[in-house]
Amino acid sequence: MRKALAWLWFLLLALFLFFGASLFASATPEELAFALGLFGFLLLANPLLFGYAGLLGFLTEVQAGTARPERVAEATRTPLALLENLAGVALAAFWMRELAPYRYAYYGLFLLLLLVALAPQLAGGLVFTGVLTGVLWGAAVPTVLVFGLELVTLARVAALAQTA
């Protein structure tokens, strides 16, 4: 069973590599720029994506009444003694404060990219404008993910604060 799964993984990986390589070989410079923006900003958004996903999981636990402050202590690197007597919504606020610097850095870099990509078009035409636009479109995909997760988290925290 284990061996079969390993072989299946190997096959999947080989297929992925094959199609990835053929895509890479036939890609236009604009598509490569898109992939660059997508994966670069996905890497940059990593702490935010996992942070908001963990926070959303924690909020479901809060709603169910099974929340453990240990999770927040671990995620925010805060002494457990500080958190033990706090309500679930307050713990969520702690976690959100932990994510705020990442959020500002991410949105700041995205805005910088937006400015750099739009400035030549506003000023009237540079050669590499098209490639930079590709990087911008690629970066927009993880940005939508981050923004959506953030909105949903805020809404859930607000809903919990109203019921608590």
Add this chain to the structure above:
Amino acid sequence: MRNIAGSLVISLVLALLVGLGAGAYIQASRSQAALVAVPPSPVVLSATYKPDKKQVVLEVHNPGYLPLLLVDQSVVFTPGPESKEKAYALAAVPLNLTLPAGQTARVTLALKPESEALKAGDVVAGTVTYTHPLSPDLYAVTHLFKYGEEKR
């Protein structure tokens, strides 16, 4: 936004917009790459006769995405009913003009210097040969200029 359903709707709309934009961008880059690979064929936009210099000036437009090298030009003169001039041909006058993508260039066809001025009904066939970067072959475009007649 303090409403979970609203947040989801906003996120979905944003995701659709970004997907639309990114897809359109990639599609545009694909079709541009396909268009760039199509060798262009020049188009003669207009031909005008300059009697004082004994020249016919062709405006040659490159509609494609590849540069063209205009190699040489030839002129074939066919007299009309009113002309006393004899038919003649001037072949392979070197031109060596690079016509960038999407640009228009003027090609001057010099008529025979000792010939008399064109009369109505005279036909000047100007041929410009060209090459493009994707092929070593030589192509030609011929424009028929009938003097005294409205050009097409």
